[in-house]
Amino acid sequence: MKHQRLDALARADRVLNDLSYGYVQDWLGRGADRHAVGYLPIYAPREIIAAAGMIPVGVFGAGDALDIVKGDAYFQSYICHIPRSVIEMALDGRFATFSAFIFPAICDVIRNLSGMWQMNFPDQYVKYLDYPQNFDPEVGGRFYRRELEDLLENLVRISGREVSDAELHAATARYNENRRLLDRLYDARSRAPHNFPMSEVYRVVRAGSVLTVDDHNRLILDYLAAAEAEPLPDQDRIRVYLVGAFCEQPPLGLLKTLEQAGCALVGDDLLLGMRFIRGDVATEGDPLDALVAAYLTKCGWSSAVYDGDNPREDKLVEDVRACKADGVIFCCPSFCDPALLDRPMLQKRLDEERVPYASFQYSENTGQFQVIREQAGTFSDSIKLWE
Amino acid sequence: MSETPRIVKEKSMVVQKKMLAAYYKGLASTGETGQKVVYTFVPGNLTELILSFGAQPVYPEINALQSGMRKKSMEFIRQAEKMGHSEDVCTYVKCDVGMMLKGNVGPTGETIPAPDLLLCSYTGCFTFMKWFENLAKMYDCPVVMLHVPYRSAGEASPAMVQYVVDQLRTRVIPALEKVTGRPYDEERLRTMLGLAAQAEDDMVYCFESAKNRPSPIDGYFAGVYYIGPIFTAFRGTEECVTYYRSLREDIDERIARGLGPITPEGQIEKEQYRLVVEGPPNWTNFREFWKLFYDRGAVVVASTYTNVGGSYDLGFRHDPAHPLETMARYCMSCYTNLSLPQRTAVLSNYVRDYHADGLLVNSIKSCNSFSAGQLQMLRRVEEETGVPVGFIESDLVDPRYFSYANLKNRLDSFFQMLDQKLTPGESDA
Ligand code: SF4
Ligand code: SF4
Numbered sequence: 142m143k144h145q146r147l148d149a150l151a152r153a154d155r156v157l158n159d160l161s162y163g164y165v166q167d168w169l170g171r172g173a174d175r176h177a178v179g180y181l182p183i184y185a186p187r188e189i190i191a192a193a194g195m196i197p198v199g200v201f202g203a204g205d206a207l208d209i210v211k212g213d214a215y216f217q218s219y220i221c222h223i224p225r226s227v228i229e230m231a232l233d234g235r236f237a238t239f240s241a242f243i244f245p246a247i248c249d250v251i252r253n254l255s256g257m258w259q260m261n262f263p264d265q266y267v268k269y270l271d272y273p274q275n276f277d278p279e280v281g282g283r284f285y286r287r288e289l290e291d292l293l294e295n296l297v298r299i300s301g302r303e304v305s306d307a308e309l310h311a312a313t314a315r316y317n318e319n320r321r322l323l324d325r326l327y328d329a330r331s332r333a334p335h336n337f338p339m340s341e342v343y344r345v346v347r348a349g350s351v352l353t354v355d356d357h358n359r360l361i362l363d364y365l366a367a368a369e370a371e372p373l374p375d376q377d378r379i380r381v382y383l384v385g386a387f388c389e390q391p392p393l394g395l396l397k398t399l400e401q402a403g404c405a406l407v408g409d410d411l412l413l414g415m416r417f418i419r420g421d422v423a424t425e426g427d428p429l430d431a432l433v434a435a436y437l438t439k440c441g442w443s444s445a446v447y448d449g450d451n452p453r454e455d456k457l458v459e460d461v462r463a464c465k466a467d468g469v470i471f472c473c474p475s476f477c478d479p480a481l482l483d484r485p486m487l488q489k490r491l492d493e494e495r496v497p498y499a500s501f502q503y504s505e506n507t508g509q510f511q512v513i514r515e516q517a518g519t520f521s522d523s524i525k526l527w528e
Numbered sequence: 529m530s531e532t533p534r535i536v537k538e539k540s541m542v543v544q545k546k547m548l549a550a551y552y553k554g555l556a557s558t559g560e561t562g563q564k565v566v567y568t569f570v571p572g573n574l575t576e577l578i579l580s581f582g583a584q585p586v587y588p589e590i591n592a593l594q595s596g597m598r599k600k601s602m603e604f605i606r607q608a609e610k611m612g613h614s615e616d617v618c619t620y621v622k623c624d625v626g627m628m629l630k631g632n633v634g635p636t637g638e639t640i641p642a643p644d645l646l647l648c649s650y651t652g653c654f655t656f657m658k659w660f661e662n663l664a665k666m667y668d669c670p671v672v673m674l675h676v677p678y679r680s681a682g683e684a685s686p687a688m689v690q691y692v693v694d695q696l697r698t699r700v701i702p703a704l705e706k707v708t709g710r711p712y713d714e715e716r717l718r719t720m721l722g723l724a725a726q727a728e729d730d731m732v733y734c735f736e737s738a739k740n741r742p743s744p745i746d747g748y749f750a751g752v753y754y755i756g757p758i759f760t761a762f763r764g765t766e767e768c769v770t771y772y773r774s775l776r777e778d779i780d781e782r783i784a785r786g787l788g789p790i791t792p793e794g795q796i797e798k799e800q801y802r803l804v805v806e807g808p809p810n811w812t813n814f815r816e817f818w819k820l821f822y823d824r825g826a827v828v829v830a831s832t833y834t835n836v837g838g839s840y841d842l843g844f845r846h847d848p849a850h851p852l853e854t855m856a857r858y859c860m861s862c863y864t865n866l867s868l869p870q871r872t873a874v875l876s877n878y879v880r881d882y883h884a885d886g887l888l889v890n891s892i893k894s895c896n897s898f899s900a901g902q903l904q905m906l907r908r909v910e911e912e913t914g915v916p917v918g919f920i921e922s923d924l925v926d927p928r929y930f931s932y933a934n935l936k937n938r939l940d941s942f943f944q945m946l947d948q949k950l951t952p953g954e955s956d957a
Contacts, residue, residue, distance in 0.1 A: 215903055217921065219616070219893045224900065246678065248654045253901035255680055256868020260904060269680030274650060274657070274673055275695055284677070284691035447650075447657055447673050476616045478896060482658035485612035486665055502614070 145367035150341055152360055153348035160203055161235055164351055168196050169238055176299055179236055180243040181227070181251050182388040183445055184414035185270065186289060186432050188422070191354060192312035193296040193304050198239070199350025199414065202226040205392045205506040215257070221476040222504040223389040224254045231262065240299050241266040243292070245414075247388065247445035248479050266299060268292050274447040276437050285436060289429045309428030315354045317421045322361040323349075327416070329365065331464045334380065334405035336372040340397045346412050347390075378405035379524045382466040384457065384487065385473035385480040387413040387443055391503045398510040399470070403521035408464040410443070417441055444479035453483065454490035461496055467524045470517070471500035497524055535792045540775045544756050547771065549636055551761050555584055556638035564708050567643040567663065570837045572651030572676050572859035574700065576720035576764035576846070581708040585761050586640060588659065592623040594635040596811030596925030604630060605926055618894040619926040621659045628666060643669050645707045647700065651676040652836070652864030653897040672703040676859040680867050684860040692856035714851060720764030721848040721855075728840045730772035731758055735841055737779045738829040739882055742799035744782035746789040748828035749818040752809060759837030764846075791822040800825025801946050804878045806871075806905065807890040807898050808833045810922040813930045817922070820939050830878035832871065835863035842874065864897045872905045872912075879913040886946050888918040893929050916949050918942030 156164045162177075169175045176195040180187075190197040203226035211232045212225030230236065242265055244255035255269045271288055273281030297303060323346065330337035345364045349357035381404040390411065399406065419439050423431035440446060442456040461469060469491055473480035484500065491498050499520040501513055558565055564583040568574065570590065578585045595601045604626025605619055611629070613622050627633075634640045646669060648660040657673075664671045674695050677688040701712050734754060738747045745751070754775065762768040788796040792815055803821075805828045810817050821828070838844060844861040847854040863871070879887060887909050891899050903919070910917045920938045923929035 215901075217891055217893075217899055217903070220896060220900055244680075249896040250900045252654070252678060252680075253868055253896070256871075257901050257904050259867065259869050260872070260908060267680075269678060271677045271680070273691070274675035275691075275699070277698065280691065280694040280698055281675070283694070284687060287685075287687040444658075445654075447675070448661075449671065449673060473614075476896075478617050478655050479658060481614040481617045482621065482655065482662065484614065486662060488612050489665070502616070 143371055145363065146341075146371065149360060149364040149367055150344055153344040156348050156351040157344060158206070160206060160230060162198065162351065165196060165198055166238060168353065174300060174302070176240040177238060178241045178243065178296070179239050181245060181254070182223075182414055183247050183443060184245055184417035184440075185243045186292075187354070188309065188312045188316050188428075188432060189289065189293055190296065191315070192308040192428075193293070193300055194302070195240070195296060195300065196353060200227055200230075200236075200242075201347070201350060201390050201412075202505050203230055204390065205394070205508055209506075219476055220250060221389055221474050222506060223474070224250050226505065227254065228257065228261075231258075236262075236265075239265060241268065241296065243268045243270050246271045248477075251388075266295050268295065272436070272446070278434070278437060282433050282437050286429055286433050289432060293429070306428050310424045312354075313422050313428060313431065314424050315358070317424070319349065319354050319358055319361075320416065320418065320421065322358055322365075323416055326361055326365060329368070331407045333372065334378070334407050335374065335376045336368055338373070338400055339406035339409070340393060340400060343393065343396055343411060346415055349415055350412070376405070378403050379467045379521045380405055380407045380465055382406075382408035382457075382461050382464060382469045383472050384410055384469060385471050385477075385484065386411045387445075387480070389474035389477065389505050391472060392505060392507055394510055395472075395503055395507060395513060398514050399517050402514050402517035403525075404470065404517050407466055408460055413441065413443055417443070444483045454487050457487055458490060458494050458496070466496075468497040468499070468520065470520070471498060473500075473502050475502045475504050536790055536794050537792075538750070538753075538790050539778055540771065541753050543771060543774065544753060547757060547762060547767060552634050552636040552638050552640075555586065555634070555640055558584060558641045564644040565641050566645045566647050566704070566707070567660075568647040569649050569651070569653075569656050570759050571653065571862040571864060572649035572674070573759070573763075573837065574647070574649065574674075574855055574859075575761060576717055576724055577700070577704065577855065578647070579761075579764055580713055580717040580720055581704045581710050583644070583704065583708050586643065587760055588624040588663075589620055590760060591627060591634065591640065592620040592925055593811045595623050595627055597814055598635060599812065599927075600627075601812060601925035602927050618655045618659075619924055620894060621655060621662065623925045624659070625662060625666070628663070642667050645669060645703060646671040647703070648673045649676065649859060650674060651859050652678075652862045653895075655897070670703060670707065672699050674700055674859070676865065678867075679860055679865055679870065682867060682870060684857060688860060689853060689856045692859055693852045696852050696855060717851050718848040721846040721851055723766060723769050724758075724764040724846040725848070727758055727763065727768045727772045728838075728845050730769075730776045731755075732841045734772065734775050734779050735830070735834065737783060738827075740783055741883070742786070742788040742796075743802065743827050743829050744779050744787060744789065746791070746822075746828050747834060748805045748809065748831035749791075749814075749821065750789060751828070751831055751834040755834050755837060789827055791818065793819070793822070796822055796825060796827060798825050799827050801886065801943065801950075802827055802829045802882065802884045804829065804875060804882065804884045804887045805831040805833070805890060806875055806887065806902065808836075808892050808895065808924055809890065810930050811925050812923075812927040813932070816932060817930075817935070820936060824939075824943055826943070829882040829884055832863050832874060832878075835874075837862060839863055839866070839874075868901045868905060872908045875905060875909045876912045879909065879915055884915060885950060886916045886918060886942065887913075888920065888942060891919065891921045893921065893923040894926070895924070916942070916945040918945070
């Protein structure tokens with residue numbers, strides 16, 4: 142079975158390591174009326190895109206796989222790294238076959254990138270998806286419904302074919318299945334992190350940002366089956382919850398470094414958008430209303446969502462307890478205001494709850510992990526000492 | 529540069545100083561008067577609404593910039609960094625948090641009272657949300673969120689207006705009623721919105737006076753003083769109308785006499801370069817920064833920073849006939865809530881309409897809202913207008929990012945570029 146685990150990971154790696162999106166190009170090549178829709182972190186309602194007969198593609202930057210030549214001429218040094226690698230990829234023509242891009246309202250950098258897209262790539266439909274920060278169904282809900290209608294109307298304009306409620310329900314059902322499988326995977330990881338190392342789970346999950354939902358569902362199932370059939374040996378590691386990496390992603394080497402330094406990741410906000418809606422979205426009634434209701438009542442906590450009476454720090458503590466983490470690692474991209482401005486508030490609460498934590502910053506192309514290895518090693522040792 | 533008696537001030541600056549002194553005094557005495565205090569932000573500020581409830585608005589950005597000008601900001605920023613804030617994040621937030629930790633003493637030496645309500649006008653900047661979330665943990669008071677949609681497609685759609693109006697009706701007004709114990713008084717609000725529109729007319733007149741040659745004003749360095757009353761606690765009051773009327777009269781007189789702008793060292797005798805500037809100024813070394821321009825006879829004829837609290841010169845006016853809708857439209861009109869193509873068009877139009885010789889971007893380390901995309905805008909304006917463009921970097925209130933030598937070098941090269949472009953005598957018509 143070991144080769145099945147490796148086989149599943151190889152399938153994930155094939156799409157992850159391909160900055161030319163060969164999988165998407167193949168998918169597009171299978172029909173003249175097919176379209177690809179890119180979306181930036183954190184979350185996009187992929188159900189709508191899939192129902193419109195299009196492939197949603199999560200664009201998370203190029204990590205450490207691309208030398209930035211042009212991107213630096215577009216962004217000052219004190220702006221995080223993801224927009225410069227995304228614009229570099231775009232200028233290299235890697236998204237030339239894409240018909241549309243969605244820029245979710247999560248921060249000023251992604252927001253302004255949407256305008257740069259309008260200016261540089263006028264042939265692509267640009268949708269800035271303004272998530273409501275008001276969670277009253279009659280106020281924020283009504284506004285968000287209009288946002289989703291606008292998205293759907295424009296996708297219909299691009300494809301030239303109407304989308305029925307039945308198609309929306311069917312796509313929602315497939316994504317519900319995806320959410321359930323991801324839950325299963327994360328639960329398994331939390332129960333036995335040695336058998337589901339984050340350096341593997343991450344690749345399986347991230348592949349879902351490119352694969353069709355059906356292909357991704359199959360990949361998760363295959364990986365789960367392979368891992369359960371032949372578990373990896375147990376390891377003496379502390380259980381760690383990782384926070385701050387919901388947008389720009391750390392390089393895989395960083396996740397491996399943490400594990401090698403004795404930290405098993407049992408909870409995290411990496412690739413948060415894939416699990417943004419917690420639980421099923423209704424597959425009856427008005428399908429857009431169902432997506433609106435899911436956003437208003439079932440979205441997880443995030444730095445990009447106003448939490449008013451239901452503070453993020455409470456939810457972090459709940460999550461930490463639920464996954465029995467020994468400590469928290471704040472792992473935030475450099476220059477990321479949303480993640481970094483949350484950090485002191487979250488840390489204060491962890492202090493009150495006597496949950497130990499460590500902090501560091503990264504950039505998606507960080508190549509040196511020595512300092513992080515030492516910090517994480519010290520953190521892990523100190524927790525073991527106090528156990 | 530420290531204040532010395534030699535510094536020349538315009539009449540309006542003296543008037544404004546008095547207005548501000550009275551404002552801070554009023555704030556310091558809210559403990560006795562029982563007046564409620566509402567913290568809110570400059571972009572998308574609902575000053576008339578707050579004042580119509582008899583409450584006093586406080587603007588944390590103004591406190592931060594004043595701290596920067598008074599050389600207090602470094603101490604405050606350090607304080608915030610000590611409590612865990614990263615060096616990478618917006619320094620306005622850290623300056624404000626540090627100021628609060630150090631006792632919240634305002635620019636006049638009086639203590640600024642704690643808020644009775646935090647009204648987060650979430651307009652044009654995501655950091656605002658984080659800022660008020662941080663303050664909410666430090667103060668024991670209610671918070672109300674007003675989410676203002678971004679004008680990504682250019683105009684404000686009916687759904688966007690409706691969304692803001694709905695929030696005003698269901699969240700903001702009830703919160704103000706609860707905190708102040710007073711009912712919403714629409715007639716009073718209408719009167720104030722009418723006064724706001726009068727002041728706005730005069731303010732636009734003043735800024736547009738820079739189309740004259742020579743320009744009677746500097747629309748950036750002096751402009752930050754001109755926007756003071758209308759961007760803060762005075763919009764919608766008689767005092768504000770009077771201030772802009774008298775500013776307009778002063779400017780008319782300067783135009784009639786063919787005079788250039790007044791600087792801290794007196795009047796600019798010869799307008800050498802006419803510039804458009806994008807981005808906020810540096811506050812920690814404001815005078816030094818300004819001097820780099822006026823020493824060379826460089827006059828800023830138009831700037832986008834003076835639109836952060838409302839894009840009045842792009843046509844927006846408060847409309848008392850539709851109070852909630854006009855406030856919604858106002859919130860969406862603030863400069864950093866405009867899309868990048870719109871912002872680029874504003875700059876290109878300024879270059880043309882104000883007959884500018886060049887565009888300069890002051891890119892602020894703190895501010896992703898302004899800065900992300902500026903390099904693209906700069907290139908596009910250059911293509912569209914053909915004027916030379918320059919790029920400098922600094923920060924708002926973190927003095928660690930103000931490098932005089934670096935700025936001077938870059939500005940010298942920029943002025944050289946302008947010299948090459950301008951045939952002798954062309955800029956001093
Ligand atoms: S890393 Fe942070 S600042 Fe950068 S684009 Fe993502 S959320 Fe915005
Ligand atoms: S990021 Fe910019 S607009 Fe936002 S609070 Fe900081 S300085 Fe103000």
